[in-house]
């Protein structure tokens with residue numbers, strides 16, 4: 025029997041996942057710079073949980089454990105989830121979210137390649153619904169800069185929720201800029217006034233915009249390495265830009281500028297790392313464009329009109345549902361066939 | 364005029380890949396000619412199509428170039444003695460085919476004299492074209508790019524609209540293979556002569572020679588030869604990208620024409636030949652020399668890689684010896700290139716007309732594929748597919764035996780080029796899945812055909828019984844009318860309306876059957892004939908359509924399906940009293956009787972266990 029082709033050029037799944045992890049490093053570095061080393065604890069916790077959970081389920085399902093652990097996909101999920109959570113979230117929140125992502129959203133559907141939804145986003149959404157308060161309390165880079173919260177303090181806080189006496193609680197649990205903007209708008213403040221508060225920087229939130237920039241850098245690396253195609257990041261970012269620009273131009277006092285939307289919350293992470301998850305995303309180029317544009321629209325709508333501070337997770341999950349349909353209706357013309 | 368505009372520009376197909384070339388090793392030395400000294404084993408079927416009709420017996424002495432087996436039926440090719448000697452056996456032997464199954468072979472013990480039979484050159488310039496092409500049937504020449512489709516069929520011009528462009532496939536896009544490259548470097552002038560003949564026979568206005576830019580020496584040699592011969596043929600250098608040597612892709616790259624899936628290149632006015640094939644045409648026309656040898660690249664883990672002019676039937680092992688012998692660690696031998704080739708069942712199999720390349724492989728040269736992981740839907744395969752298929756979807760459907768869906772997603776347009784597997788990060792042997800799905804679908808189609816045929820036969824039988832019954836009734840009624848019998852006399856149930864359609868024979872019901880007047884019986888019979896004719900027409904149409912679905916299958920299978928269709932149409936016609944001409948037309952409508960090699964010769968691998976193929980898109 026022929027086993028041709030005898031050649032293979034492809035980077036293995038592990039290499040692809042490794043490069044994704046590599047591409048996340050600039051963002052993580054910025055995170056540490058802005059919020060301190062606590063995020064590293066979250067990342068480690070999530071990774072450990074993901075690997076153990078994956079191994080346990082694989083064993084239960086009587087599938088080979090090692091090759092699937094080595095593929096690295098569990099760690100990618102873990103890191104994405106950890107990066108989406110508040111940096112000083114309690115340890116059990118990280119563990120529960122990761123467990124949910126790996127066991128329910130990934131393995132129960134059949135493991136790598138079979139999950140219809142982005143596991144990290146399912147984990148995130150589950151946490152957001154179950155623990156809304158914890159999920160919206162972010163450390164304030166501004167306040168953190170004033171107090172000195174050492175790595176040991178952060179460790180302590182993550183595991184015991186106790187802070188050194190001189191650190192005010194709102195330093196580690198304030199509203200995110202996105203959240204703040206929304207609540208202030210409800211209080212009839214104008215966008216320009218709100219943006220004058222010191223928690224905002226020149227793009228998005230002070231500090232968090234740096235993380236977004238670094239994430240963008242990692243994303244460009246993925247594009248360069250052809251790990252992801254340009255369709256999804258471009259369509260997502262363009263849609264978000266266009267929508268926010270349109271509203272901003274119509275009513276600048278009621279709607280934040282495009283650059284604020286691009287560099288706040290999880291937009292950059294979504295554009296290059298979350299929406300580009302191949303397993304739960306579409307495959308044809310056109311479907312990718314529609315899919316990402318859909319996420320852009322939903323993200324904006326949920327951010328501006330919905331009840332949640334950021335809409336990424338729900339937008340991604342909603343568009344995941346549409347994937348089979350999108351793929352089916354965007355089949356490219358086959359050589360020698362009419363459309 | 365349009366043609367000139369097109370020439371300025373090359374066209375692109377989707378995807379394609381750039382596997383490492385590894386072509387230098389075998390191009391350092393000129394082509395070496397090997398003499399036949401060992402027994403030659405000549406498989407009767409070295410081509411796509413019918414097995415030729417044997418003309419010699421064991422013990423017979425034959426001369427070099429003597430006909431051993433004659434082309435039989437529509438698609439077939441002759442076999443000749445590559446040297447003089449004695450036929451020592453006619454038996455089944457291992458042949459170079461992925462199935463690893465033996466097939467009928469003629470063994471020729473060379474007498475060492477290499478004594479020629481009398482050859483008759485063809486006066487192609489003055490003879491009628493049709494006669495020239497007919498003579499080619501005796502030449503045994505088949506497509507030498509690896510597809511091995513009988514050449515005379517591709518040159519037939521019967522009932523075809525004009526061919527405006529002859530495309531010469533000199534792309535040789537598979538890694539490792541250099542036989543065409545070397546032939547072009549060394550025998551460019553003869554290739555140009557072959558092109559002139561081919562162009563003349565086709566009546567093509569222009570000739571485009573498509574050659575990848577990794578063969579500058581060959582391209583220069585061809586250009587010089589064009590210049591010297593004052594030929595209008597144009598050497599067009601195309602970017603090196605696999606599989607640009609696939610005929611449909613190459614025609615697209617050169618002309619911008621996209622051959623519709625269910626048509627052949629001739630339907631858009633283009634015919635495509637491999638360089639080595641036109642060279643063989645030249646040798647046949649000028650010297651009367653049939654297909655006796657071919658150029659084979661021997662490379663990989665051998666001491667002195669190179670190209671050899673090899674008498675057909677020579678064992679691959681002898682060829683490897685000629686290349687300095689295999690080196691340590693050699694684990695298997697691949698015929699064809701690494702993208703579409705297959706592992707030989709044994710190095711003792713003979714070289715055939717389809718053998719373009721032998722690669723001695725080692726585990727480090729072509730490492731065994733890593734264990735397959737699940738598909739992560741990364742769509743790298745779709746990006747690489749030159750046919751713009753969605754390999755990940757096809758894989759899914761093939762894996763779950765969802766064959767209808769696989770067909771919907773154009774499984775049969777897949778040329779099995781392997782680009783998808785080549786780029787798949789999950790190491791999924793995608794092409795294997797497609798081969799499997801194709802063969803399953805073809806098997807199902809065949810089973811369905813057979814069942815239909817059986818059912819129809821039964822229908823005809825019932826119809827015939829019914830008709831005979833009616834004829835009897837008619838006769839009877841006439842007799843009755845003629846005898847002026849009493850009005851009260853009723854003949855019970857001999858003119859019962861036909862139930863043949865349902866296949867159930869009802870007992871005649873005398874109560875219903877009141878008066879079978881001759882007039883009504885006649886009207887009835889006429890109506891039935893009309894209905895039967897209509898059914899036959901519909902069936903012929905359906906057959907044509909069904910045949911189209913699998914139109915991209917190997918010509919061998921296609922021919923068989925066409926035969927089935929013809930049988931069906933004929934049977935239907937017999938029942939409906941359609942005349943023979945209509946039958947012929949119905950069969951012709953199936954459109955599959957003479958496929959050309961451009962339609963996925965690859966599937967030969969899946970389907971027929973005997974047709975030799977390596978279908979490297981040269």
Ligand code: SF4
Pocket residue numbers: 737738739740741742743744745754755758783786787788789790791793
């Ligand atoms: S390249 Fe492999 S893993 Fe990627 S979509 Fe195609 S079949 Fe799936």
Ligand code: SF4
Pocket residue numbers: 747748749750751752753754776777778779780781782783784793794797
């Ligand atoms: S083998 Fe078939 S599906 Fe795969 S790339 Fe080639 S044509 Fe496309």
